[in-house]
Amino acid sequence: MSLNTSDALPYPARSASQDALTELKTLVGIIQSSVEQIEATVNANSFTFPSPDLTFSPESEMPRMHSDIRLAGSLITSAAAQLITLVRPAPLTLLDVMMQVKLIAHRRGHFSHENNEVPRLYCHKDCDQHTRC
Numbered sequence: 001m002s003l004n005t006s007d008a009l010p011y012p013a014r015s016a017s018q019d020a021l022t023e024l025k026t027l028v029g030i031i032q033s034s035v036e037q038i039e040a041t042v043n044a045n046s047f048t049f050p051s052p053d054l055t056f057s058p059e060s061e062m063p064r065m066h067s068d069i070r071l072a073g074s075l076i077t078s079a080a081a082q083l084i085t086l087v088r089p090a091p092l093t094l095l096d097v098m099m100q101v102k103l104i105a106h107r108r109g110h111f112s113h114e115n116n117e118v119p120r121l122y123c124h125k126d127c128d129q130h131t132r133c
Contacts (some may be wrong), residue, residue: 012049024086030079034072 042049048061054060063069085093 020086022043024083027079027083031076031083034079037045037072038069041066041072 009031038049041047042063043068045063047066048060050056050060064073088096
């Protein structure tokens with residue numbers, strides 16, 4: 001038995017749900033057509049598309065430098081990022097984005113090259129104990 005939640009939703013929510021599904025399908029279409037573009041470029045130029053399982057070398061990465069493959073790769077990356085935000089719960093997406101933000105460490109006075117001291121991250125430049133912030 002399948003559960004069809006769209007029948008239980010009021011009209012505006014059902015419409016928004018259909019719009020989101022349409023957007024998902026559009027993004028999948030962008031990824032599919034971009035993969036087809038990569039395949040066509042690889043075949044037309046007799047490239048071997050690099051596998052992540054093989055050893056990296058500048059020569060092995062040359063197909064990715066082709067302008068058509070770079071463009072298709074950019075579209076795939078953008079569409080994939082949008083897909084992730086559409087299918088994951090918003091709090092998980094926000095947490096993921098927050099974890100990607102780089103903390104700026106105020107290193108003056110807290111890091112010594114002479115003592116091989118490990119740099120410490122502080123909330124602000126006057127913070128001396130992170131537990132009090």
